[in-house]
Amino acid sequence: MRPINARIIDIVNETPTIRTFFFDTELKSENIGQFAMVWVRGIDEIPMALSYNNAITVQKVGEATSALFDLNIDDSIGLRGPYGTGFTLPENNKKKSEVLIIAGGVGAAPLAPLAEKMSGNQGTNIKVTTILGARTESELLFESRFNNSGMLHITTDDGSCARCGFVTDVLSELDLDQYDMIYICGPEIMMSCIFDILQSKQCLHKTEFSLHRYFKCAIGVCGACCIDEEGLRVCKDGPVFRGTRLQNSELGKYKRDSSGTIVPCY
Amino acid sequence: MINITGLKLKNPTILAAGIMGTTGASLIRISKCGAGALVTKSIGISQKEGHKNPTMIQLESGGYINAMGLPNPSYHNFKAEIEKVEQNTDTPVIVSIFGGTASEFVEIATQLLKNTEKGVIDAFELNVSCPHAEGYGSMIGCDPGAVGTITAAVKDVVDVPVWVKLTPNVTDIVPIGRSAQENGADAIVAINTVKGMAIDISSGYPILGNRFGGLSGPPVKPIAIKCIYDLYAALDIPIIGAGGVSCWEDAVEMMMAGASGVQIGSAVYDDINIFSTVSKGIDQFITENDTYTKIEDIIGIAHTKL
Ligand SMILES: Cc1cc2nc3c(=O)[nH]c(=O)nc-3n(C[C@H](O)[C@H](O)[C@H](O)COP(=O)(O)OP(=O)(O)OC[C@H]3O[C@@H](n4cnc5c(N)ncnc54)[C@H](O)[C@@H]3O)c2cc1C
Ligand SMILES: Cc1cc2nc3c(=O)[nH]c(=O)nc-3n(C[C@H](O)[C@H](O)[C@H](O)COP(=O)(O)O)c2cc1C
Numbered sequence: 001m002r003p004i005n006a007r008i009i010d011i012v013n014e015t016p017t018i019r020t021f022f023f024d025t026e027l028k029s030e031n032i033g034q035f036a037m038v039w040v041r042g043i044d045e046i047p048m049a050l051s052y053n054n055a056i057t058v059q060k061v062g063e064a065t066s067a068l069f070d071l072n073i074d075d076s077i078g079l080r081g082p083y084g085t086g087f088t089l090p091e092n093n094k095k096k097s098e099v100l101i102i103a104g105g106v107g108a109a110p111l112a113p114l115a116e117k118m119s120g121n122q123g124t125n126i127k128v129t130t131i132l133g134a135r136t137e138s139e140l141l142f143e144s145r146f147n148n149s150g151m152l153h154i155t156t157d158d159g160s161c162a163r164c165g166f167v168t169d170v171l172s173e174l175d176l177d178q179y180d181m182i183y184i185c186g187p188e189i190m191m192s193c194i195f196d197i198l199q200s201k202q203c204l205h206k207t208e209f210s211l212h213r214y215f216k217c218a219i220g221v222c223g224a225c226c227i228d229e230e231g232l233r234v235c236k237d238g239p240v241f242r243g244t245r246l247q248n249s250e251l252g253k254y255k256r257d258s259s260g261t262i263v264p265c266y
Numbered sequence: 267m268i269n270i271t272g273l274k275l276k277n278p279t280i281l282a283a284g285i286m287g288t289t290g291a292s293l294i295r296i297s298k299c300g301a302g303a304l305v306t307k308s309i310g311i312s313q314k315e316g317h318k319n320p321t322m323i324q325l326e327s328g329g330y331i332n333a334m335g336l337p338n339p340s341y342h343n344f345k346a347e348i349e350k351v352e353q354n355t356d357t358p359v360i361v362s363i364f365g366g367t368a369s370e371f372v373e374i375a376t377q378l379l380k381n382t383e384k385g386v387i388d389a390f391e392l393n394v395s396c397p398h399a400e401g402y403g404s405m406i407g408c409d410p411g412a413v414g415t416i417t418a419a420v421k422d423v424v425d426v427p428v429w430v431k432l433t434p435n436v437t438d439i440v441p442i443g444r445s446a447q448e449n450g451a452d453a454i455v456a457i458n459t460v461k462g463m464a465i466d467i468s469s470g471y472p473i474l475g476n477r478f479g480g481l482s483g484p485p486v487k488p489i490a491i492k493c494i495y496d497l498y499a500a501l502d503i504p505i506i507g508a509g510g511v512s513c514w515e516d517a518v519e520m521m522m523a524g525a526s527g528v529q530i531g532s533a534v535y536d537d538i539n540i541f542s543t544v545s546k547g548i549d550q551f552i553t554e555n556d557t558y559t560k561i562e563d564i565i566g567i568a569h570t571k572l
Pocket of ligand 2: 217221222282283284285307308322330332334336362393431457458459481482483484486508509510511529530531532533
């Protein structure tokens with residue numbers, strides 16, 4: 001598809017570095033966790049999770065995200081998508097399921113709509129617990145969306161809010177047997193630590209991780225975002241992967257930059 | 267088994283350059299998806315990030331337009347990726363290389379051969395045909411003299427087959443193919459993408475970061491068929507087809523025009539197992555058709571009609 005024109009109808013300052021942009025158009029997403037390619041005309045096109053049906057939530061980190069921050073209501077951008085895989089809900093064969101969501105930083109963007117969908121799901125009765133982490137209190141993203149969806153544990157690196165430490169500190173204390181599914185998105189170092197914990201507790205089969213790599217075509221053709229050792233395309237086979245598919249992968253070890261050169265992943 | 271320039275292919279489908287070809291792991295994956303041979307991403311002298319996104323979009327015609335800008339990690343960093351393929355598959359690997367001058371092509375080819383064990387690189391494909399990287403590729407590829415010089419220079423220093431990949435963005439592709447053949451090319455690959463452009467009507471902006479790029483996918487197939495037909499008629503070396511193949515019927519058609527093997531690129535979008543689907547389809551076509559006993563029987567058959 002060509003990029004469709006999306007006009008900004010509202011901008012919400014979520015944290016000092018993160019903003020949500022609402023558009024006048026929706027990308028018909030079949031699954032929460034899919035992403036859009038966001039074209040800031042004349043600058044670049046970058047992948048972003050859908051944080052609402054018609055919104056993206058952006059952390060300012062470089063050229064394209066800064067250009068997005070310079071836009072105002074009524075400005076427009078181009079959107080392609082939704083692309084890639086989304087999260088799978090717990091199997092429907094049980095009366096009551098419990099899920100755990102672990103979100104770090106802007107990684108909360110695809111997970112907040114997931115928490116809302118599961119908690120609001122009539123009939124299925126899914127109990128949602130979230131561990132939400134951020135550097136500092138003011139950087140906590142979507143605290144109330146998670147809070148309204150179930151139980152919420154918060155950690156901050158500097159102790160400015162709730163528990164001082166990392167999401168992994170809370171994770172290590174939970175009895176993981178009670179969860180039917182565990183969903184994770186955040187900085188690579190966080191996901192890698194969580195992966196190791198969940199692997200040692202033999203839980204990987206019921207986990208889903210949302211990965212990021214440098215995307216070019218974003219439609220599974222060029223191969224820029226392929227990860228070792230299976231050559232999985234993060235843009236098409238992912239970005240959401242079952243934990244078991246990531247065993248012996250490059251997650252937490254290295255990544256490739258836009259030239260394809262291997263570089264550190266954090 | 268199909269023999270193309272001494273390489274032994276399980277079947278005539280070949281992964282086209284620039285598709286899933288940047289990492290050893292993705293090349294191995296495509297081999298498992300049934301490709302008879304693998305062409306890598308085009309590799310250059312130094313690291314290149316490529317153009318800004320958007321770098322590729324699918325068009326409403328069913329085609330694709332791309333301007334990747336030859337992103338690559340440099341031949342130095344690419345060595346480990348191709349070594350991994352050699353260690354994990356028997357599928358022949360053809361390393362696609364590009365440069366601005368004959369001496370750049372020579373440096374990449376000699377250094378790669380010198381620094382890898384024998385057998386890691388089964389052939390080189392010279393990309394003299396990329397339509398959208400300034401100073402590289404199709405600028406050179408439009409000039410029979412330049413193509414000849416580069417082909418001769420690389421042939422001079424390597425002991426593996428050299429395939430030369432041509433651009434369709436010329437008035438007549440035959441003189442360029444002939445110049446490659448006269449200078450020692452072992453095979454011709456045709457075609458690279460067709461120059462094109464797409465504009466976003468909501469804003470007036472060209473969509474690709476590079477403004478223009480190359481068209482691939484089903485809409486370019488008739489252009490590829492004609493180029494292959496003409497090259498087959500004029501040359502003695504094998505022609506390897508590329509451009510718009512997305513099913514076994516397309517592959518058979520291309521072989522009837524004169525292709526000894528068929529490269530597949532964009533069609534990976536719909537089905538990463540396209541290689542085994544197409545090769546099974548070709549096999550079945552040959553088996554069910556009394557006129558043919560082996561795949562080679564259909565190569566260039568269109569030239570015997572009319
Ligand atoms: C599937 C997916 C979903 C994402 N969802 C979100 C989200 O919801 N919110 C959010 O704030 N960020 C998200 N990101 C990260 C976001 O794409 C990058 O922060 C953004 O591309 C940075 O662009 P820039 O020009 O501002 O930064 P630059 O200065 O260009 O680069 C900074 C870093 O951003 C990353 N980056 C740059 N371009 C790309 C690209 N084309 N593809 C992937 N990474 C790139 C690279 O790691 C780079 O080192 C997501 C990434 C992926 C892969
Ligand atoms: C995303 C993309 C990247 C490409 N990169 C290269 C490249 O690096 N070198 C090259 O010689 N051809 C490259 N090509 C051209 C293809 O190898 C092939 O010649 C062309 O796409 C036509 O085949 P298709 O219709 O099957 O895709 C690229 C094509 C695409 C779509």
